[in-house]
Amino acid sequence: MFTEIEPNEKITNKILKQITQLIKDGELKPGEKLPPERELAKMMAVSRPALKQTISILEAMGIVESRQGDGNYILPYQKKIFNPIILSFYAAHGNMDDILEVRYIFEVQNVKIAARKRTEEQLSILEEIISRMKGPKTLKERVLLNNEFHLELIKISGNPLLINFYESIIDLIGEQITSTDGSNFYSSHNEIVQLIREKNSDGAAKSMLSHFLVKFPNFKYYAE
DSSP states (O other), X not given: OOOOOOTXXXXXXXHHHHHHXXXXXXXXXXXXXXXXXXXXXXXXXXXXXXXXXXXXXXXXXXXXXXXXXXXXXXXXXXXXXXXXXXXXXXXXXXXXXXXXHHHIIIIIHHHHHHHHHOOHHHHHXXXXXXXXXXXXXXXXXXXXXXXXXXXXXXXXXXXXXXXXXXXXTHHHHHHHHTTSOOTTHHHHHHHHHHHHHTTOHHHHHHHHHHHHHHHXXXXXXXXX
């Protein structure tokens, strides 16, 4: 099942690709235990430190569970296994600040487009999402509503490249959102929609930036 790794690419990336491919192909199934690390490293012709690093990446992704004294097990499949962008992000040890930076580039600039291009029907969809944000919400509810709202803004652009890329990283965005406390969850999103209703593109962009700064104070270097 496992094959030797060629030394012409970063080792951890190749180990990651091989294990995730075996999961995609159904050769490694949920609940299945990986061979012991010493044995697996020998099978793949890699060092144990490189293998351990890859196992740590897989564990961070929720693909593998390391059980102390028992070994490493494959967890139930998640769609992130099939997403090369997410795999590359974890392999490069990406962090939450990286995700936030991408959100800034996409969402602050895109909301200007949304304010200019939105139709009455699209505005109604945004307002309906906002109405579901009222009242106390669990973390899971906030993540789902937040993703739905920001994806709808991206869809207003009508740009298939923007839409497809944003959809491909939406699980990462969900993970990043879980680090916030959800304060001003309703009011901050509602303000953005009101400015979009007025077709105030600059105001919507400033409001979106403020939305980030309230939740992520360390992001202030983008305020200038």
